[in-house]
Amino acid sequence: MRLAVLWLVFFMSAAGTTSAAAPLRVVTTTAQIADVVRNVAGPRAMVESIMGEAVDPHTYRQTRSDIVTLRRADLVLYNGLYLEPQLEPLLQRLARSQNVVAVGEKLDPEMLLSHPDYDGKFDPHIWMDVAIWSRIVPVVVDALARVEPDERAFFEERAKVYLDELAGLGAYVREVLASIPERSRILVTAHDAFRYLARANDIEVVGIQGLSTESEAGLQRVETLVDMLVERGVGAVFVESSVPRRNIMALVEGCAARGHGISVGGSLYSDAMGAPNSYEGTYVGMIDHNATAIASALGGTVPERGWQGRLGAGS
Ligand SMILES: [Zn+2]
Known part of the structure; x- marks a missing residue:
């Protein structure tokens, strides 16, 4: 009985505290x-x-x-x-x-x-x-x-x-992206999510779908892009966590058929962040991951685990 009264007091005061703040x-x-x-x-x-x-x-x-x-x-x-x-x-x-x-x-x-x-x-x-x-x-x-x-x-x-x-x-993003050599400053991704990053860091950006992911990339567009990638010797293209990989893989296969090896430079966070409670699931971690992956794949100089060594380390 006494215990029950104590619990009741506890609950009442807890409820009171909660609603006040x-x-x-x-x-x-x-x-x-x-x-x-x-x-x-x-x-x-x-x-x-x-x-x-x-x-x-x-x-x-x-x-x-x-x-x-x-x-x-x-x-x-x-x-x-x-x-x-x-x-x-x-x-x-x-x-x-x-x-x-x-x-x-x-x-x-x-x-x-x-x-x-x-x-x-x-x-x-x-x-x-x-x-x-x-x-x-x-x-x-x-x-x-x-x-x-x-x-x-x-x-x-x-x-x-x-x-x-x-x-x-x-400042970190500017520094690592500035380290990409002049001829490799081209970012090829599945949809046009990266134009602000490109503008701020003087990188050319090519999305193989339109800005929205609703439309399929036409075969013609894939052909044109393969021509461009082969001609300019671009070494890496990127996939995105919120976009199906198939369009980017079509480019990789198209380049391979023309004897130009191109790698997938990693998966970028475009519209969605990483897993909740991970570093990449924060805005800072998402941007750190992207800048580090892009600079690394395109021949820039990056610290192994990104800004402040936190990439891939969980939360
Ligand atoms: Zn988008």
């Missing part, structure tokens, strides 16, 4: 945005992204449980810029009654690349340039502080620490 429920579409929120909000938010590892945001449709999760959120953040076209009608409906922010659409359009396939739209792959993605951090601070104004200083303090880390990461 209940963390915000933040739901994001991509894991990249969730990672920014975790860094900025720390213990003040419970963050969930509805798109997991290796999910393609260009084609993702919400599930019933996503809708429930989104409706319960104190704050919903999505990339916008037409990255999540299937989700946009739902997100726009939610915005009438909930806090919903398209973080990419808060950026100065001056810094964005235009979309090669859609007039008047922008390339949505903004996380690929660390300098641009860093501009998302204050957008997330503002969005959180609008929901929880008393915590603004707390969010800003944490944002400052995270921005310092991103500045270090950006």
